[in-house]
Amino acid sequence: MAKRSVDVNSLLDAIGDSPEVREYRELQWQGSFNDYLKMVVEDPRIVRNAHQRMYDMILSHGSEEFT
Numbered sequence: 001m002a003k004r005s006v007d008v009n010s011l012l013d014a015i016g017d018s019p020e021v022r023e024y025r026e027l028q029w030q031g032s033f034n035d036y037l038k039m040v041v042e043d044p045r046i047v048r049n050a051h052q053r054m055y056d057m058i059l060s061h062g063s064e065e066f067t
Helices: 008-016 019-027 033-042 050-061
Strands: none
Touching: none
8 A cells, every 4th residue: 555645734734724723722811810800700600610501501592391
């Protein structure tokens, strides 16, 4: 079986330009703890954990009982 030549730089460029990577970079935040606390005061939802967020989603969309 013949090996295909792969240009590593082209591959890394393609990965770096993907929409997923761009979105991940846009979601990054850097700041001091003081900056973080100011954000929490403005929007307390920031500190909610995964269980609380899931509960919020269920409440916002409602639920139905199946038997």
